[in-house]
Amino acid sequence: MLTLIAKRAVLGVFTLWLVSVLVFAGTEILPGDVAGAILGQSATPESLARLRAELGLDVPALQRYAEWLTGFVQGDMGRSMASGQPVADLLWPRFWNTMALAAYAGAIAVPLAVGLGITAAALRGGIFDRVSNVAALAFVSLPEYFLGLLLVLWLSVKTGWLPSLADTYDGMGLAAWFRATTLPMLVLVMVTTAQILRMTRTTVLGVMDQPYVETAFLKGLRNGRVVLRHATPNAAAPIVNVVSFNIAYLITGVVLVEAVFNYNGLGRFMVDAVSRRDLPLVQAAAMIFGGVYVFLNMVADIAAIALNPRLRHPRGKEA
Amino acid sequence: MTKPHDQLGINRRGLLAGMAGAGLLGVSGLPLRAQETPRRGGVLKLGISGGSTTDDFDVRKLADWVPVNQAYMVMNGLVEIDSDNIAQPELLESWEAEPGATVWTFDVRRGVTFHNGKSLTADDVIYSLNLHRGDSSSAARSIVAPITEIEKTGDHQIRITLESGNADLPYVLSDYHLLVVPEGFDDWSNPVGTGPFIPERIEPGVRGRFVRNEDYWKPGCANVDAVEVVVINDVTARTNALMSGQVQAINAVDFKTVNLLGRNPRVEIVRSAGGQHFTFLMDCTKAPFTDVNTRLAIKHAVDRQQLLDTALAGYGQLGNDHPIPQTDRFHNSELPQRTYDPEQAQFYAQKAGMDPLAVTLSASDAAFSGAVDAAAVFRAAATGAGIDVTIDRQPADGYWSDVWMQVPFCMSYWGGRPTADQMLSIAYESTSSYNDTRWANERFDRLLKEARALLDEEKRREIYWECQALIHNDGGAMIPMFGDYLDAVSTELRGVKPHAMFNLMGARMAEKVWFDA
């Protein structure tokens, strides 16, 4: 198991390196650069050239990448090109914002969704199954910012129960923080619950078709017991997979929800950085997102292997 | 802000008489409350769009609404344009021009101290101006470029020499980049100024909190105890924040929903008419727009009223293919308003040998909010005139560097300028680097230069009228409409006025307003 984790970690680092190459190349081929973004409508060929020289953009791309990589490996994320501030100062507060919201939403969504999914599987064809299914579909088919807007309308503008801005800052109380972030949390819970629920239900049902589950039924075991004891553990790998996907989404994919509630997370930060062509910021954010993804992926893979005895001791081929 | 008129010097007298009416068009639904005495107290929360994590207070790079508004909280300018579009003394207390308007003497306000305790002197003003001069990457470099020399003639007096006469110099010095910091200052993350508020905590692109400068020099200003700026770039989120009472004022209200928002009893819409206008730019050096007939065909193929009604919900004025607004005293009121005329459009297209005329219009909401919709509206009208318009929607990023002034036909906008001369010289003088239609007209260039140093109001008017006619008939800009600046404020706020220059009372709302008792 340890060697497996080590192997995954090495692969993860390799993936991260690939990400950095890809992101660097991607931002290089993008039209426009940070100098143009800073000067905006006041860009003239002369002022552009001057600013480019000031920012070191006249250096060949490979050399700039090498410099960035050397710095990054030594733990120096560099400075923002547009403002000259250290990237770390800009990045970490937003990273913790993102993680906090993801944790808040994930802590509610994952148990809720897996629970509902298993229940729906156990009660297949029943009222609960159908209602939860159609509700999940309805939630998942509405754009997340539209869901957000509906919640703002009902819970904020009309009733004044919750603030429409997820305005968080250093030194605010815990209660205030929860109040401020509850609306975005609700949206994220709705969106992720739907997907996890459906996947859980489908996978559990799929496993229930396997011969050994039939055997269990034939032994006269009750439905709920079969679902919990026999079907669910064997469905665990895909469920863990979809859960880890959704957690990754909660961390890396919530740009639009952040925009609706004006929440200062990494997603908006990165879009902003891309549009400013502020490469050190883009790279740093990409590394964080990549790191999160690689980590969750590793967890899912290891969990899949740990939960599936056959994968743990593969016969006849390398894992 | 005492005696502004007689401090402006003899050269300005005629000008001022003509300026009185400017900016008044904008008042809408705001009861007159100017007589009320400001009340102190309360925390003002502003939800402002146009901020990013890379913002700081570097006056040379100020470009977006959040940094500009915040900069005006911390620092003061040299000259302030008031809500009637008139130049008022700010840190420059008074001024006088020598005949010919090439050499100007300015008195620096006395008794003003920076937040760090230093007293304001001429050296600070000179240092602050020099930040933008010479080999500087300042966005205001071209604005101060005509200044050939700045001399210190006393502890509180400077003399500015221009390369050629400019009767509008105080207006030029009202530019929002020209803010004053102590001599030698360069720590732009921790700004020090003479402004109404002192920064307490700033997270770039997120929020900022500013507390009142108890020693502020401007009378009747800095009424609230503190200002909190929340950066809200998304228009929906901004509107929500105002409606749910989390902020008391927002800028850049969406034209589409402004009427709906105005129905909210706790919200007032502030409508500021000014020089902001929207342009469809035809590059006069690129085919097919090298032919004036093509340009005229396009200018006749737009239904301006429909565009104004759909894109701006009527919150603006019709444009007549020149950039001088009705609020400007030099507006050419006798130039016939161009209207949607499919036959004329076809006539000119045929005259240009383009039948049918097919063009590609590059559009992005970077040009202005609703630009892409406006392009679609124009396309529909142009189709009716037999002109085939393809819309090439461009991403907002890189629009100004990759599309604007690069493609033959694109959408853009110009913010208003305090004087006709500034507007005409920045965007239409053939030598300007922002001549975004690459229109070159010798007569226009000559007239413009002549008028700049001219002190005879009537002669100046004649020249500017001809300039407008030249652009109207020959220029490459199709200007269908002028758009008002739209803000929305909570009814608790007092002292709110429209302002012809910018949103949020010329970006100076924070120091002016107070809370209802």
Next chain:
Amino acid sequence: MTALTTRAASVPLTGWIGMALIALNLFLFLFGPMLAPYGQEEIVGVPFDVPQPGHPLGFDQNGRDMLSRLLYGARTSIGISLAAVCLSFAIGVPLGILAAIRGGWMDLVLSRLVDTVMSIPVLISALVVLQALGSSLPVLIVTIACLDSTRVFRLARLVAQGINVMEYAEVARLRGEGLIWMIRREILPNVMPPLVAEFGMRFCFTFLFVAGLSFLGLGVQPPFADWGGMVRDNQQGILYGLYAPLFPAAAIALVTIGVNLTVDWMLSGRTTVQGDNR
């Protein structure tokens, strides 16, 4: 036997609804633009005006007829989603299964590649690609398909891997069955349920993704209507109690529900045995 009868009685209800919705949308996809009373870019009323005779769904943010735009949008939206999802499955499923069965360097290379793409948030990847290449319909579809195919790949690989080590698969391998046989007889039938379920979800996510892209100005270009973009363009109306954004949102919801109900029904057709007889 009761299982069969119960199924026949219970499943078709949702199954029929699902199929009816799909049929309706297919019809709109084929004939929608022909049924539209107005052009998709024709301005015929006041922005955000309420429904009235001749305009049963009212007007959008530009004063265009909502019903007409919905009908036009059907073709664009369904077309894009269908094309992108089919393409992404055509790329992802074979590669995923191949990687699972073959293992070794092939698995390693593909998985690394997919991991790399997946570790960059989709919206950012799409932002970069679409900005660099321009947002035309083919580019849009291929971009979405490629980004989506990484998800499909991962799922296909994971499920196939699980099956590949099952006894029956190993027995088949020991029998000396070839790769194609393995895939066709052992892997495919068993990976179908999660993949079909994924198909339904992916299809609907693509609608939303296109809408998300229009948030960044990169989705379907105006004046062409697409449902996701219409929700986005009209969303503000909801705060003032207007219906405008509800119609395109409802259209997306109906397609999603239709596709997924059908998917459920197809799956329940396969996974029965112990059925509902308890």
